[in-house]
Amino acid sequence: MGLTWRPDRAYLTGLAVAGTRKPVSTRAMHTLPLAQRDDLGNGYYVLWFDSPAPVAASAGQFTMVRSAEWGVAPLLPRPMSLLSGGSRPSMLIKVVGEGTRRMAEDPMGQPYNLLAPLGHAWTPLPEGHRPVLVAGGVGVAPLVYLAEELSAAPDALAPISLYGGRTTRDLPLAERLEACGELAVTTEDGSRGRAGRVTLLLDELLAKAAGSGDKLAVYTCGPHGMMRAVAERAEAAGVWCRASLEAPMGCGYGVCLGCPVAKRDGSYFYTCVDGPCVDAKQVDWTKEVF
Amino acid sequence: MGLTWRPDRAYLTGLAVAGTRKPVSTRAMHTLPLAQRDDLGNGYYVLWFDSPAPVAASAGQFTMVRSAEWGVAPLLPRPMSLLSGGSRPSMLIKVVGEGTRRMAEDPMGQPYNLLAPLGHAWTPLPEGHRPVLVAGGVGVAPLVYLAEELSAAPDALAPISLYGGRTTRDLPLAERLEACGELAVTTEDGSRGRAGRVTLLLDELLAKAAGSGDKLAVYTCGPHGMMRAVAERAEAAGVWCRASLEAPMGCGYGVCLGCPVAKRDGSYFYTCVDGPCVDAKQVDWTKEVF
Amino acid sequence: MTDAVDMRVSIGALELKNPVLTASGTFGYGLEYDDFFDVAVLGGICTKGLSLEPRHGNAPARITETSGGMLNAIGLANVGVEAFCTDKLPKLRERGVTVVPNIFATSVEDFVSLAERLDGEEGVAALELNVSCPNVDHGGLEFGCDPVAAARVTAAVRAATRLPVWVKMSPEAGDLAGVARACESEGADALTAINTIRGLAIDIHSHRGKIANRTGGLSGPALKPIALRMVWELSRAVKIPIIGIGGVSTWQDAVEYLLAGASAVQVGTASFVDPRAAKHILDGLASYCSQRGTTPEQLTGAMI
Amino acid sequence: MTDAVDMRVSIGALELKNPVLTASGTFGYGLEYDDFFDVAVLGGICTKGLSLEPRHGNAPARITETSGGMLNAIGLANVGVEAFCTDKLPKLRERGVTVVPNIFATSVEDFVSLAERLDGEEGVAALELNVSCPNVDHGGLEFGCDPVAAARVTAAVRAATRLPVWVKMSPEAGDLAGVARACESEGADALTAINTIRGLAIDIHSHRGKIANRTGGLSGPALKPIALRMVWELSRAVKIPIIGIGGVSTWQDAVEYLLAGASAVQVGTASFVDPRAAKHILDGLASYCSQRGTTPEQLTGAMI
């Protein structure tokens, strides 16, 4: 499944005011029953909720989620990218600790509190640019949402998705990316797609685009190290790049100041309100996030 | 449903060495899936577990129960009287706080840890005595177990059960007591049986027995105030009486020293290891339990 | 419900609408809640700790969760008192919010400057002196854990402002009652108690502290029993009102604090769990009071 | 698994089989576990606090649960040192259990008498001085919170016994490092840290304290971050080994304590949740060490 780059397709334009950030929409606490849980294997699940009041979200926004049934532990809500909004909000979770374990095990119908939508969505595609989505593991969620948003947009140009995981079992939702455009994957163990890291594919794509003069717009979400590599390559190539940051979060709406990510100017992004989607060039990728 | 006292029936004898306490059986931690939950209304439930290794319990013993799925809160296991043992241990719970709320809501199949059987069972019926079970609310559990043990015993004499609740909805398992012998109930609001407290019935029974010269053996479990009243009446009448104590418990097996109940000699019972079933005469009922 | 009962409480000369406030550092500047509820219904809000100059705060990670609680070492990131007065306070005033700036400095002089700057502003109800931040190199615990130092700050600020002065107690003071009495005798109008207690959590994979500063302040329900005990001790050590803080998450918690001797409470970490927490606690407390036919002031110190 | 790694640790001159012990007051006299596991596999057990005379302890209620923890005010109910030596110790010896009596007194003289009494017994590995019980009127915090008093007890016991002396630190000491150094310089062989911190919980229906003594010591996971921080501080304040206590419930917790600087840990409240807790923690720690190719001694103080 080598990458096919089709320079003949028209670039997507006019999705929104290109290059500007969408205003933050009205946030609310939605108390919703857990309606459906899809087991994607290897600790990945998609959780679906039924929301009478639609969650007016855009791709890239997130939610702080927990169930009151948890009592006092786990205490804090967990930040999760929205995989969809509206009357059927969903999220992709990977079980890593107590909170996600409960999300994977709580019975259907159990009420959850979703504070949503939170944070800044992806910056709309700049005019004349080809969207390139670079995903790592569970970071795929906001990019699937974006890919589907782009697909649904009039005159939509199919994005090119580059998706890396450790093994073939770490590529949840790959088929949803594929349904929206081109997809190329890498696995570290070579069990699916090219063996190696996803930046391998990005390097090739950047080289081709440099040759053809095509303008790319890179959107990336995944582990810090991966995003750093993507951002550095994009910057070196002079390519527009947005990243969706990750940080531990206390509140999700800007009051605890627990979610800083270092900026190049020496100050901090607060991931929940300044992000999660930010201009990758403004991030000081040399600093550890957490 | 007036109390019928049938002096013509033979007294139960020889269930075990009369008047001595059964030795404490081997305790073990049983990790068992929640197999069934019967909703008895008004916050009462019977929980059933499947136990490959039989829980070698006798009526009056209890278990410390919690689910590892609870994480760190509620932290401590909750003491619950066993309603049955063997390969299908069960308990009657009343929802009063976070722990019992979870027991009422956790999904079927969820693993629970039962440390069981714990504590001293009811002292076997002394020879030539008629068993009288005086129950209040959720305190009925160890008495139902006892009634059913007595019923199953060879030459069993049916116990007389006196059962009080606030309303008709506070008399869970009344039918199981009834199935084992005679039952008379009281409710404070008069919604079932006689209006008033259960001691009303006990007074009548004691008076009758005094008249007939019948020897009674009273077993009681319920709120402290009720047991106190029962114990005082029994003592005044010179009637044998055992009570199953209640106290907050940390461990259930004698190490935290958190479960004292004042004794008349100025020292304490530790409810979990000296009780829960004790000689009512030894308790200093004037002291508050907790 | 809320209207049925007189929920007002007096904190010295200052009268608050009700005894439910929000805790410094857990409620931003009070302007982040427009989507959630009307902050003006609360007894008051304590702002994020303000310093003379803006501060970026500590490097990440700054927070981590513990059993029933969390650790934080934010490092007093804040916009600075000037930006607060210019950008935040006017909007708070407009909304009718009762505002208690929480102030922080590394010297007595800077505490005085902060107090003077805020004294001139309309719409400030009281000042809360944070002499108990565990997460900064200077100006934190050395003021709050030493009766003499705490008294010095209190006296200086007292002289510099006509505003009521609340001093925020550190739970790490060995002699809590001594610090409290020292502040009282130098003119503190109320004590707020408590700030966080320093804790540590280690990532067993990386062998590193889970937060960059290593230690961070413990807050949340885990802290409640300790904080409640300290509020009770303080209420017996001094005559000025105590505002109780630490793990208040439900209206029942608020009642416990009142019973222990607090005249009001502050809601902290609970606002992270649900931004409407303070409002829910207020509503629950009001309906409890109305059902029991009592008032918050009657509950204060009513533990038997 | 357990055999694959050298789990032994040295606490001064004393070598323990492994670094997992059980905490005083949470493991009875170690004889209550025959149905559950062989207690001799543990690094050791600290007994319920022993006094010269038997004690009945406090009136009920003595315990209550809090968020992620519990409060207790047992009041040092115990069988007394005589009954311990006569009824308990021989059985523990027989089972091969490493026994560390925890001793408690209201005067230096009584501490000395206790130490002398136990010094004569075979099968005592060390003595743990409880100078930090928060739940008794005398002899608790006044020893443990004051460097001078703590040093006095330590010196006197040190002179009265050839057994290793462990001093159990109170988290309520304002100057924890000072108390620790005072004990170290008077010859303590190790410090155990920490005892509980006093907390309060109130029944909002009856307006009474949930435990009769009102305040009780907080233990369990809620306490862990504070205790871990103190262990870390102590390990930098003194050279003698630290035995970490507070909320140890999983082997991961034990690893954290070692990384923070503890040479061993004690499992307390976790034994209430599951009597086999200490065994599970030991097994988990052993397999962690074996997988990582490390030993407990190498983990000690390895936080980066």
Ligand SMILES: Cc1cc2nc3c(=O)[nH]c(=O)nc-3n(C[C@H](O)[C@H](O)[C@H](O)COP(=O)(O)OP(=O)(O)OC[C@H]3O[C@@H](n4cnc5c(N)ncnc54)[C@H](O)[C@@H]3O)c2cc1C
């Ligand atoms: C904006 C944003 C969007 C996210 N979207 C998703 C998503 O779509 N799907 C998904 O599975 N996860 C997502 N995460 C990560 C997710 O929040 C964490 O995995 C989750 O909080 C872990 O909770 P836990 O209780 O299971 O684990 P914990 O026991 O809390 O922690 C387990 C491990 O996860 C790490 N961790 C804790 N918090 C975070 C965090 N905020 N981010 C990353 N790692 C963390 C811890 O350091 C620890 O190593 C997102 C995080 C952010 C900030």
Ligand SMILES: Cc1cc2nc3c(=O)[nH]c(=O)nc-3n(C[C@H](O)[C@H](O)[C@H](O)COP(=O)(O)OP(=O)(O)OC[C@H]3O[C@@H](n4cnc5c(N)ncnc54)[C@H](O)[C@@H]3O)c2cc1C
């Ligand atoms: C030997 C013994 C046998 C018991 N058998 C049964 C039984 O068969 N069925 C049943 O429903 N309950 C029984 N109980 C009581 C039961 O243990 C408590 O109701 C339960 O622990 C409450 O837990 P919770 O988390 O729901 O409530 P919590 O939130 O812990 O407490 C809620 C309320 O219950 C009270 N409470 C807490 N612990 C106890 C306790 N140990 N005993 C009594 N009240 C307590 C508290 O003071 C509080 O008012 C028994 C108790 C003992 C000691």
Ligand SMILES: Cc1cc2nc3c(=O)[nH]c(=O)nc-3n(C[C@H](O)[C@H](O)[C@H](O)COP(=O)(O)O)c2cc1C
């Ligand atoms: C993230 C965070 C930041 C805090 N910042 C401050 C602060 O700037 N000034 C201050 O006095 N207290 C600060 N605190 C302490 C709280 O005001 C409060 O005293 C403490 O969190 C205990 O209350 P809680 O358990 O309800 O959170 C902060 C607490 C947290 C959790």
Ligand SMILES: Cc1cc2nc3c(=O)[nH]c(=O)nc-3n(C[C@H](O)[C@H](O)[C@H](O)COP(=O)(O)O)c2cc1C
């Ligand atoms: C019920 C109970 C009784 C205790 N009794 C004693 C005691 O007698 N002597 C002592 O030094 N510590 C005593 N402690 C304190 C524990 O040994 C330990 O220091 C504390 O509980 C913290 O550890 P944990 O969180 O693992 O329980 C007791 C603790 C509890 C919970």
Ligand code: FES
């Ligand atoms: S998560 Fe609280 S400020 Fe970002």
Ligand code: FES
């Ligand atoms: S419950 Fe622990 S001794 Fe009885």
